[in-house]
Amino acid sequence: MSAARLGGRDDWRNATGDVIAATRVPNEVEHVEPLLRLEGIGKRFGAVQALSDVNLEIPAGKVTALAGDNGAGKSCLIKCISGIYAPDGGQMWWAGERVDIHTPRAAAALGIETVYQDLALCDNLDIVQNMFLGRERVRRMSLDEESMERSAKETLSSLAVTTVRSVRQPVASLSGGQRQSVAIAKAVLWNSKLVIMDEPTAALGVAQTAMVLDLVRKLAERGLAVLIVSHNMTDVFEVADRIAVLHLGKMAAVRPIGEVDTQIVVDLMTTGVSTRMQPGADTDAR
Ligand SMILES: Nc1ncnc2c1ncn2[C@@H]1O[C@H](COP(=O)(O)OP(=O)(O)OP(=O)(O)O)[C@@H](O)[C@H]1O
Numbered sequence: 001m002s003a004a005r006l007g008g009r010d011d012w013r014n015a016t017g018d019v020i021a022a023t024r025v026p027n028e029v030e031h032v033e034p035l036l037r038l039e040g041i042g043k044r045f046g047a048v049q050a051l052s053d054v055n056l057e058i059p060a061g062k063v064t065a066l067a068g069d070n071g072a073g074k075s076c077l078i079k080c081i082s083g084i085y086a087p088d089g090g091q092m093w094w095a096g097e098r099v100d101i102h103t104p105r106a107a108a109a110l111g112i113e114t115v116y117q118d119l120a121l122c123d124n125l126d127i128v129q130n131m132f133l134g135r136e137r138v139r140r141m142s143l144d145e146e147s148m149e150r151s152a153k154e155t156l157s158s159l160a161v162t163t164v165r166s167v168r169q170p171v172a173s174l175s176g177g178q179r180q181s182v183a184i185a186k187a188v189l190w191n192s193k194l195v196i197m198d199e200p201t202a203a204l205g206v207a208q209t210a211m212v213l214d215l216v217r218k219l220a221e222r223g224l225a226v227l228i229v230s231h232n233m234t235d236v237f238e239v240a241d242r243i244a245v246l247h248l249g250k251m252a253a254v255r256p257i258g259e260v261d262t263q264i265v266v267d268l269m270t271t272g273v274s275t276r277m278q279p280g281a282d283t284d285a286r
């Protein structure tokens with residue numbers, strides 16, 4: 001049966017003219033509002049212009065890698081999104097609404113969780129205490145340890161984190177990969193919508209890196225947006241759907257991962273341009 005879309009309308013008809021579907025037909029050029037949109041973000045530290053006029057869209061359900069040489073502005077951009085630095089200029093839009101993210105608390109209230117390599121967890125606390133830190137459940141004037149423990153276990157097992165022996169283990173006794181897994185599970189437990197990770201695999205071995213990257217993919221499959229900073233091109237090509245490259249504080253390019261290769265990314269990181277990249281594509285990969 002052949003079907004044709006009728007001039008500008010959203011109903012489809014078969015050869016005899018009967019309407020066979022009247023649902024909304026997604027239009028390729030139709031703009032779907034990303035979870036977070038940054039427009040013209042700038043940040044200066046004295047004489048150093050750390051970020052200039054940075055535009056970036058971060059869609060839900062996708063892993064966006066943020067690449068760039070040392071000092072390119074990656075951490076600075078992440079800190080602007082997570083409420084640690086106030087940008088000097090530009091605007092942010094969260095699910096289509098203008099927002100100002102002045103504090104980490106404001107970021108958390110929107111559903112932005114940032115996972116740092118070392119600072120994410122408290123060593124002296126156990127896994128449950130870490131996952132509920134600052135948001136403890138209380139029942140009859142005391143902590144509801146049972147319910148917190150149950151939720152921590154459920155969240156870890158829903159992400160197939162099986163290497164942790166006990167959720168009552170102090171975080172100090174965990175491996176680097178397990179620590180990252182707990183930090184990621186915490187973001188899931190709190191229904192975060194955007195998880196930002198700064199070099200999550202920098203200190204990890206091969207097996208632990210694979211475990212963390214697997215979790216990153218699971219987050220995207222659950223519909224979360226993930227923004228991941230990484231120097232490791234193998235990791236980036238394995239896990240990311242899109243890549244954004246910063247060069248000296250400016251956004252050099254944003255592309256679907258399939259449109260670039262390592263050499264293009266290295267060109268962009270070192271010079272801000274790449275002659276190998278497909279001409280004509282715009283820098284805003286959705
Ligand atoms: N708090 C600060 N005070 C002064 N300058 C800063 C501050 N934070 C960042 N900068 C400067 O801003 C620029 C971008 O730094 P940023 O930490 O964002 O780089 P990066 O891309 O994360 O690098 P790396 O890969 O080394 O982590 C650098 O020139 C840095 O010196």
Ligand SMILES: [Mg+2]
Pocket residue numbers: 074075076
């Ligand atoms: Mg950094």
